[in-house]
Amino acid sequence: AAEQRSRAQQKYRIQRQEFRATANDLQLLLIRRLQKTIITNCIECIELKNVWHFYVLELLEFTLIHPSASSALSALGHKVRARIPAISTILPLDF
Incomplete structure (x- = not known):
């Protein structure tokens, strides 16, 4: 009985x-996937911010060339920003 x-x-x-080994393997797999997702999301945010900065620079250049359109373009910029809250959260407040 003791041997059994x-x-x-x-x-x-x-x-x-x-x-435990299987659980550890699954944890590592989930951590790697999460890291990949976070990195991908950060890259997308940076790319989106770059697009937004390009848009702002184009807008500024246009308003310098066409000063009378400045207020209309400013209003348009606020509308775009209001509709895309994700952009607003990654941009400095002075935009």
Whole structure:
């Protein structure tokens, strides 16, 4: 009986170790996927910010060339910014 119990305990220990190893592997996989998602999202935010800065520079250049259109373009810029809150959160307040 003691030998049977010892074998059962050994089998249980092995199963527990295998379970822990599998759980650790899954955790690493999830962490890597999360890191990849975060990096991808950061890159997309940077690209979006670059597009927004390009738009702002184009807008400024246009208002320098056509001063009478300045207020209309400013209003348009505020409308665009209001409709895209994600852009507003990554831009400095002075835009």
